[in-house]
Amino acid sequence: MQSVDLNLLVALDALLAERSVTAAARRLGLSPSAMSRTLARLRLATGDQLLVQAGRALVPTPYAEELSGRVPALARDAQAVLRPPAGRLDLASLERTFTLRAGEGFVDLLSAPLVAAVTRAAPRVRLRFAPKPDKDAQPLRDGSIDLEIGVVGRSAPEVRTQLLFRDSFIGACRVGHPLPSGEGVTPERYAACHHVVASRRGEAWGPVDEALAQLDLERTVVLVVPAYTNALQVARHSDLVALVPRSCLGNAVTGDRAADLGLQGFELPVRTPEITISAQWHPRMDGDPAHRWLRQTIATVCRGAYP
Known part of the structure; x- marks a missing residue:
């Protein structure tokens, strides 16, 4: 042979x-x-x-x-x-559970509209969000997760990616906090506040500190928490200022979501790098019709939320 x-x-x-x-x-x-x-x-x-x-x-x-x-x-x-099946995917009868790994911000803001979109098209499909302790690509390789959503890591060059939306950092503080009022948010006034930082690895230093350092300024980080949702809760009930992705407040610096949370967002007085949020999957799932449909659905939901 x-x-x-x-x-x-x-x-x-x-x-x-x-x-x-x-x-x-x-x-x-x-x-x-x-x-x-x-x-x-x-x-x-x-x-x-x-x-x-x-x-x-x-x-x-x-x-x-x-x-x-x-x-x-x-x-x-x-x-x-030797050819992947070309038949039409029957979403109405599709029975499958997809495991996704995403940060708490995505789960908080987009899991509800995503589940609604999935259920409308494929009522027997179930979604399971797994914890995201790091960016290790091994769960994609061994199939324990079907799709990862977040910033692309560097550990798996074979992983496929699809841009979902672009994000950026903003500041957040409680409603009535003196920082956004009066003279406005200047680098000096921002640095003079006490801050809460979200980091899974417990790190207090980040891009905003690098930008402040170029102005010979340094902020005082008094609390490090593991998740952005934790940082927002702390900021809501204290005078600490949080640094979070814009999407955590519904892609708006001010708006109903921020008000509902008892928070107000504000533009940072220094520039920080843009955050690129992507869907990531192992190449063995490229030709799977159901997986391809899920990727398209997630991209559509993200475009609707963050056009």
Whole structure:
């Protein structure tokens, strides 16, 4: 079997059906010379002439006649085995549980509209959000999670990515906090506040500190918490100032969500790098129709929330 080329099976099917090198070549999108070479390879592989000249036509040998009833089905089966299914995905009957890994901000803001969109199209599909302690790609590789949502890590170059939306950092403080009022938020007034920082790794230093350092300023971080939702709760009930992605307040610096949380957002007085939020998956899921549908649904929900 080391020398078997299944393309020869498809070519043999065309040759036996057309009984013409030129017609078989046209059927497969090849040149006549390429088809002639393929016929020569078939003769070598089978040890039979298969098609021989009879005047201006080609006629099958007895062995080719014997094969003519078997080859079409074999060719179809070989192509079916080696080609992903092209049938339409039946979402109404799809029963599947997808495991997603995302940060608490995504779960808080977008899990509800995502579940609504999924349930409308595929009522038997279930979503499970797994904890996101780090950016380790091994769960994508071993299949314990189907999709990761967040900032792309560097540990798995083979992982596929799709941009969902772009985010940025803003400040957040309780309603009535003196910082956003009066003189406005200057680098000096911002740095003079006491701050709460969210970091899974317990780190207090970040991009905003680098920007402040260029102005010879330093903020005082008095509390480090593991999640942005924790930082917002602390800011809501104290005079500490939180640093969170804009999406944590509904993609608006001011608005109903911020007011509902008892918070007000404000633009930072220094520039920080943009945050790119992407969907990430292992390449073995590229051709899976249900997985592709889920990726498209998530992208649509994100575009609606963060156009």
